[in-house]
Amino acid sequence: MLKQFFILCSGSDQDILNTCSNGEQNKYAGIGATVFFTAVMAFIAASYALYTVFDNYFIAMGFGVIWGLLIFNLDRFIVSTIKKRDHKINELLQATPRLLLAVIIAIVISKPLELKIFEKEINQVLLTEKNQMTLENQEEISKQFLPNIRNLETDISALKNQITVKETEVNALYDTYIQEAEGRAGTKLLGKGPVYQEKRDKHDMGLAELQDLKVSNQAKIEVLEKQIVDLRNNQQTQVQNTQPIIDGFDGLMARVNALQKLPWLPSFFIFLLFLAIETSPIIAKLLSLKGPYDYKLEDAESTVKTWATQKMNARNEILKTDMALNNKIYKDISEEDELYNYKRKKARELMQLQADAFFQHQKKAL
Template identity: 30%
Template sequence: MEINKIKPFTAFLCKCAGASLHIMEKCPTQVTKYSTMGTILLITALMASLSGGYFFFAAFKQALLAILFGIFWGLVIFSLDRYLVTSMDFNANRKYINALPRIFLAICLGIVVAKPLELKLFEHEIETEMVNIRNQKHNEMLSSNTEIAQIDSTTRRFENERNQLDSMISKKRREWKRSEEDYYNEVNGKGSVTTTGRQGYGKEAERKDSIRIQVKEEYEELNKKVKLRINNIDKDWQDLQKKVDRKSSSIKEEAEGYEGPLAEIEALSSLTSKTTILKFVNIFLTLIFILIETAPVLVKFSQTKGLYEELLEAHEKENIKNIQDNSDFQEYEKRVEAKRKISQYNGEVVYDEQIKNRIWKEKTEFDLTVIEKQYYNRLQKLANESCVQQMYEEIIKSLKTEELFDIKKQ
């Protein structure tokens, strides 16, 4: 059969697809098919490497480790894809059964490879959506926090009380100012509804002066009490405000901790549920990656057995036959060697004068038990093969039937 030398890069692609080069050289019409399949596997591995590296970097922010993980992940996906392609069986009875789990695994790998790349493609939209989700989570946590709700209630009560006290002191201050104004108008003789219009310090002026002094004292006393209470309220309010600030900061940090690959996936899911166009684009990209991942398996599944497959099958059968022949030959050599050693020992037994004399003397009560034990022990020293036991039994049988030892001839 004519052998065609394959170019190095094409040979590399065929090797990626799991082809045997020395067989592929005998069927050049199959080179394009397997080199194309190898190209698809390499492209898939490259995308998986980029995908895994980005996903690792998004999670841990370590560039060097992300590169190493990307290379490792690409090799893992390449090895799995290569296994899926090379393990496909062309046997019609098992073809469909074997293909289903491989296609399912290829679909899963396609989704795994596609998702990190989708996160990178929609990076800007995802960041915007994550900000909205953080704010939403922050507000939800604030509203659902009972401690903050209690603090807010106490703060509002303090504010209401302070406002009431401010209103009381303002009212008393206005009363005091009116009493002073009324007194001075009376002394100065200014006519009004509340004054007599007579100038000087008379009885009415004295009465108004007494009222003015009393209201002033009441105002000062009330102002003193109100200021003390307001100071206490302000102090308590500041303490509560600090608690609120600490709790709010804790909740804000928790909300801002919403990041990483899982948060990005959730944000992408939220975006696709809101925007129909983005939803279809996301589905379309996922299907593309699934199609790329399953393409080699589908091609291998749909194709019929070609010249390369026929030669490969014949080569495998020949290898199996050679192994069996070699095994049979080795077993044959063992048996020949064992027979040779046993035959050699048989001669020693036949011409062993002590055994012959014993057999002749004890021919009336012939018992080979001792001889059998000696014979078997010496056989084990000579040959330790699996066939010794069978040959030993055959020879002992011949001893007992006088095939090996003809006593009468002695």
């Protein structure tokens, strides 16, 4: 039963092949087995490729079955349409477009399996790319918030600088009235005189202004710092919202691009393997000698062709004979006086009716 199934996969005529030897049947069973297992590999490859897209086993396997059947049908068609000829050049010419199609199928089948075979290496490449994309994403988002944050930080620095300047001024006033009391500056009189009191009052006024400035600027600084915190929170929120997009950057196209960044030689050898599998039935047919099955198939096809040609020639001869008879019959009828007088009478009546109708029309017009 398995042998019959593989013969069915080869696309050969089973009625003719059953009349051939076991060796001839085994040859086509081997070709059919290659076609079948190529379709199985196509199913596996398509299922994995579509799983990376849909992330669902059932959908991936459903489309994988359809793709496997499509490849099976194409391979079966390619193999079954190659006929053995008397000259190898003719066989090569008819096989050339089929070989090109086989190369395309091999590429389509091998690429998803390469993605699976080199999955760990591809994941490492994708991880590096994701990390780079994360840094670039954070940098891009930071550019949106950084100018505002810097402006707010500049305002905070300006407010703090006002306090510092005022503190320096108050400290200078403090040193001034202390030095006046100790007689080291100003009037150089030891003790707390009128000048000392004046400088002391000026210092106290500055100190009060400093306290008010601290309270006022501190309130402004707290507002600005809250705005900075809000901006940084918004920045972090945007980073978190966009990170899942980067984490999900492992689809089919991303993996294919990552595969291209790996060394090409291992991937090329896998492609050659599938190319050999895909083209092996065609090459086997080209290299094999013309066997009993080929002769019997050619005989059956030539029989049908001869029969169809005979029927077409017979119909052409019948048509020519019928046309000759019709021409002769119509020529004989055209020479009869009775038919001539009858048609002459009818033509006269028709012309009279036309003349009467024209007369009536003209009469109504007047």
